[in-house]
Amino acid sequence: MEQKKPIKRHKAMQPLSREHHQGLLLSWKIRTGISKGVSAERIKTYLNWFYATHLVPHFRTEEKLIFPILGNDHELVKRAIAQHRRLERLFNTSTDLDRTISLIEEELEAHIRFEERILFNKIQTVANEQQFETIAKLHPESKFTENSNDVFWE
Ligand SMILES: [Fe+2]
Ligand SMILES: [Fe+2]
Known part of the structure:
Protein backbone atom coordinates (compact mmCIF):
# COMPACT_ATOMS: atom_id res chain seq x y z
CA MET A 1 0.00 0.00 0.00
CA GLU A 2 1.18 3.50 -0.78
CA GLN A 3 2.19 5.44 2.26
CA LYS A 4 1.51 9.14 2.36
CA LYS A 5 4.37 11.05 3.90
CA PRO A 6 3.35 14.12 5.87
CA ILE A 7 4.46 17.29 4.10
CA LYS A 8 7.13 19.15 5.99
CA ARG A 9 6.21 22.77 6.62
CA HIS A 10 8.47 25.21 4.72
CA LYS A 11 10.76 27.15 7.05
CA ALA A 12 9.19 30.47 6.01
CA MET A 13 5.76 29.24 7.15
CA GLN A 14 6.86 27.66 10.42
CA PRO A 15 6.15 30.76 12.55
CA LEU A 16 2.51 30.65 11.38
CA SER A 17 2.34 26.92 12.15
CA ARG A 18 3.63 27.62 15.65
CA GLU A 19 0.82 30.16 16.04
CA HIS A 20 -1.56 27.38 14.99
CA HIS A 21 -0.19 25.31 17.83
CA GLN A 22 -1.12 28.13 20.25
CA GLY A 23 -4.58 28.26 18.67
CA LEU A 24 -5.09 24.54 19.24
CA LEU A 25 -3.94 25.09 22.82
CA LEU A 26 -6.60 27.80 23.13
CA SER A 27 -9.30 25.27 22.21
CA TRP A 28 -7.83 22.89 24.79
CA LYS A 29 -7.90 25.69 27.42
CA ILE A 30 -11.60 26.28 26.68
CA ARG A 31 -12.42 22.55 26.95
CA THR A 32 -10.46 22.30 30.21
CA GLY A 33 -12.14 25.41 31.63
CA ILE A 34 -15.60 24.08 30.77
CA SER A 35 -14.89 20.68 32.32
CA LYS A 36 -13.60 22.36 35.49
CA GLY A 37 -16.80 24.39 35.77
CA VAL A 38 -15.14 27.77 35.07
CA SER A 39 -17.75 30.40 34.19
CA ALA A 40 -18.22 31.32 30.53
CA GLU A 41 -17.61 34.98 31.51
CA ARG A 42 -14.12 34.21 32.83
CA ILE A 43 -13.26 32.16 29.76
CA LYS A 44 -14.60 34.86 27.43
CA THR A 45 -12.46 37.52 29.12
CA TYR A 46 -9.37 35.49 28.22
CA LEU A 47 -10.72 34.84 24.72
CA ASN A 48 -11.16 38.57 24.13
CA TRP A 49 -7.51 39.15 25.02
CA PHE A 50 -6.28 36.22 22.91
CA TYR A 51 -8.34 37.35 19.93
CA ALA A 52 -7.10 40.96 19.96
CA THR A 53 -3.48 40.06 20.77
CA HIS A 54 -2.90 36.95 18.70
CA LEU A 55 -5.71 36.11 16.32
CA VAL A 56 -6.40 39.46 14.68
CA PRO A 57 -2.74 39.83 13.60
CA HIS A 58 -2.60 36.14 12.57
CA PHE A 59 -5.68 36.41 10.34
CA ARG A 60 -4.31 39.65 8.86
CA THR A 61 -0.96 38.04 8.03
CA GLU A 62 -2.65 35.08 6.36
CA GLU A 63 -4.98 37.25 4.32
CA LYS A 64 -2.29 39.71 3.22
CA LEU A 65 0.72 37.45 2.80
CA ILE A 66 -0.33 33.80 2.44
CA PHE A 67 -3.74 33.46 0.80
CA PRO A 68 -2.95 35.77 -2.18
CA ILE A 69 -0.29 33.24 -3.28
CA LEU A 70 -3.12 30.90 -4.23
CA GLY A 71 -5.54 33.72 -5.07
CA ASN A 72 -8.64 34.97 -3.32
CA ASP A 73 -10.89 33.29 -5.90
CA HIS A 74 -9.53 29.83 -5.12
CA GLU A 75 -12.13 27.60 -3.43
CA LEU A 76 -9.81 26.73 -0.52
CA VAL A 77 -8.97 30.40 0.12
CA LYS A 78 -12.64 31.38 -0.04
CA ARG A 79 -13.39 28.71 2.54
CA ALA A 80 -10.62 29.96 4.85
CA ILE A 81 -11.72 33.60 4.56
CA ALA A 82 -15.34 32.65 5.29
CA GLU A 115 -5.20 25.19 7.18
CA GLU A 116 -2.52 22.81 8.43
CA ARG A 117 -3.71 19.67 6.63
CA ILE A 118 -5.01 21.15 3.37
CA LEU A 119 -4.59 24.86 2.66
CA PHE A 120 -1.00 25.44 3.79
CA ASN A 121 0.17 22.28 2.01
CA LYS A 122 -1.46 23.48 -1.20
CA ILE A 123 0.02 26.97 -0.86
CA GLN A 124 3.46 25.50 -0.22
CA THR A 125 3.36 23.61 -3.51
CA VAL A 126 2.63 26.73 -5.58
CA ALA A 127 4.73 29.38 -3.79
CA ASN A 128 8.04 30.42 -5.36
CA GLU A 129 11.29 31.24 -3.57
CA GLN A 130 10.68 34.96 -3.75
CA GLN A 131 7.30 34.56 -2.06
CA PHE A 132 8.82 32.41 0.68
CA GLU A 133 11.50 35.06 1.20
CA THR A 134 8.83 37.76 1.54
CA ILE A 135 6.93 35.70 4.12
CA ALA A 136 10.12 35.02 6.10
CA LYS A 137 11.00 38.71 6.06
CA LEU A 138 7.56 40.11 6.93
CA HIS A 139 6.52 37.42 9.40
CA PRO A 140 9.57 36.20 11.35
CA GLU A 141 9.44 34.02 14.44
CA SER A 142 8.11 35.81 17.52
CA LYS A 143 7.80 34.60 21.06
CA PHE A 144 4.29 33.80 22.31
CA THR A 145 3.20 36.13 25.09
CA GLU A 146 0.79 34.69 27.64
CA ASN A 147 -1.74 36.57 29.74
CA SER A 148 -1.38 35.25 33.27
CA ASN A 149 -4.12 37.36 34.89
CA ASP A 150 -6.45 34.37 35.24
CA VAL A 151 -5.03 30.99 34.22
CA PHE A 152 -8.37 29.20 34.61
CA TRP A 153 -7.13 26.06 32.78
CA GLU A 154 -4.48 25.19 35.41
FE1 LIG B 1 -4.08 30.23 10.59
FE1 LIG C 1 -6.67 31.24 9.29
Missing part, protein backbone atom coordinates in the same frame (compact mmCIF):
# COMPACT_ATOMS: atom_id res chain seq x y z
CA GLN A 83 -14.12 30.80 8.40
CA HIS A 84 -12.15 33.89 9.49
CA ARG A 85 -15.27 36.08 9.18
CA ARG A 86 -17.34 33.52 11.09
CA LEU A 87 -14.73 33.29 13.89
CA GLU A 88 -14.51 37.10 14.06
CA ARG A 89 -18.28 37.24 14.56
CA LEU A 90 -18.09 34.61 17.31
CA PHE A 91 -15.25 36.38 19.14
CA ASN A 92 -17.21 39.63 18.94
CA THR A 93 -20.33 38.03 20.38
CA SER A 94 -21.04 38.82 24.02
CA THR A 95 -24.40 37.09 24.39
CA ASP A 96 -25.31 33.42 24.90
CA LEU A 97 -21.77 32.88 26.20
CA ASP A 98 -21.97 29.16 26.99
CA ARG A 99 -22.88 28.42 23.39
CA THR A 100 -20.50 31.04 21.97
CA ILE A 101 -17.40 29.71 23.69
CA SER A 102 -18.27 26.13 22.68
CA LEU A 103 -18.61 27.21 19.06
CA ILE A 104 -15.28 29.05 19.24
CA GLU A 105 -13.61 25.94 20.67
CA GLU A 106 -14.94 23.71 17.88
CA GLU A 107 -14.65 26.05 14.93
CA LEU A 108 -11.20 27.44 15.75
CA GLU A 109 -9.80 23.90 15.96
CA ALA A 110 -11.52 22.86 12.71
CA HIS A 111 -10.20 25.98 10.95
CA ILE A 112 -6.62 25.35 12.08
CA ARG A 113 -6.77 21.66 11.07
CA PHE A 114 -8.06 22.71 7.64
